[in-house]
Amino acid sequence: MQMKKLILIAAAALCASTVNAAELSYVSAGAIKSLKLEVPAPVPWTGAVKCGHVSGEITKLHLLAQAAKSQIFSYAENEAQFNEFKAMWQPILEKFGMKIVSAEYKNNYGVLKYESPDGRVVRAFMGEKLHYNALDAADVKKVQHELLEPLEQAGMTPIASFTIKNEIFRPTFNIYYLTKPEENMDREIQLRQLMNGEDIDFDLVKDAVRTVKQDASFSLVYIGRELGFKTKLAADEAGINAKLADYRKFLTENKKDFVAARTFKLDAPIEFSGGKLNYAVNIYFFQ
Structure with missing residues (x-):
């Protein structure tokens, strides 16, 4: 149980830190399915947003990107997992005009730093604390799209949105979008929950x-x-x-x-x- 709590903290962290390999060791590659990526198809829901974000399903925690400053990062057991993270996220960033300027892996912590042509940065929102029927995939998808459309309308371009299926979370989703950075992230215009x-x-x-x-x-x-x-x-x-x-x-x-x-x-x-x-x-x- 203590190990599971440590993994949850690592997966939800919003600032750079290190995590021991033992804390993630129970999530083995053989125990989970591979990531599935796809270009989003039209969703049969009246409020569906029509934008070019990447969608799919994440089951591996090391593919669940965290965002801070001008970088996204991952807690990975080894360099092979970080390379898998990089192979997934570099094309997504490049699709929206961002250029990878460095990729570094050390002590179970991997970072992709990027530059964007308009100075905007990637930020993330996890829907796990929202109120929805986690056992109903349609309800999860509905709530997910209820958040995507206002981002698009506010000019905060969604770049990716993934449903998350892993035993440490109830079925949920993450949304990644662009916004203008501030030195103090509390002052950034972000998608948030009070x-x-x-x-x-x-x-x-x-x-x-x-x-x-x-x-x-x-x-x-x-x-x-x-x-x-x-x-x-x-x-x-x-x-x-x-x-x-x-x-x-x-x-x-x-x-x-x-x-x-x-x-x-x-x-x-x-x-x-x-x-x-x-x-x-x-x-x-x-x-």
Whole structure:
């Protein structure tokens, strides 16, 4: 079980790090099917996006590209696996005008660095945390296409989208697309998900980001900068207004941008040894 957790962390990582071969050793080449790539055929769904992205199915974790800066990378057990990763991804990048400037493999970690003619970079979104019927392939495909079309409309060209079938994930998908880079990736315009366990005030953020899908009362898929969320509690209205003012000051001091806030009285007070908390404020901001 511990080994499986380590593999999951490695597969989902968004920054460069190394991983021991033992952490990936249980995913053997003989135990999984080969990658299948195809040019996407028309999908019988009214919202299907018609673009030239590459589609297919990934079952091998070392082919599941991660993206950061001007590079994509893979955690591979050996150089042969990295060469397989390179053979898959180099044609995809070149199809969309990108040029590979270096390929390096070391300590179970392989990197493809690239340049693009317009300066855009590849970013990725995994759909695993979205709400869909993972046992229904048609439902997975429907949600996948619900995210592709807004990217195309926003000028964030989808370059690839793969369904993922591997025992460490429930059936899901990844989408790879192009966007303009920023020194701080939190400030990049990306396809993102806000989900923190609390119901979201969708009306408060609709003008700050582009809503893609209200996935659940507590889950929003959107295009924009990285949204942050904070709830504060207080005993009375004056106290909650002071909490909001203090947090807005904190955001300014830490170079984060306030988006919106909503104060409200709790349906039932939260009691503790020092008294009762009757008011709350939901605060939204850009990281």
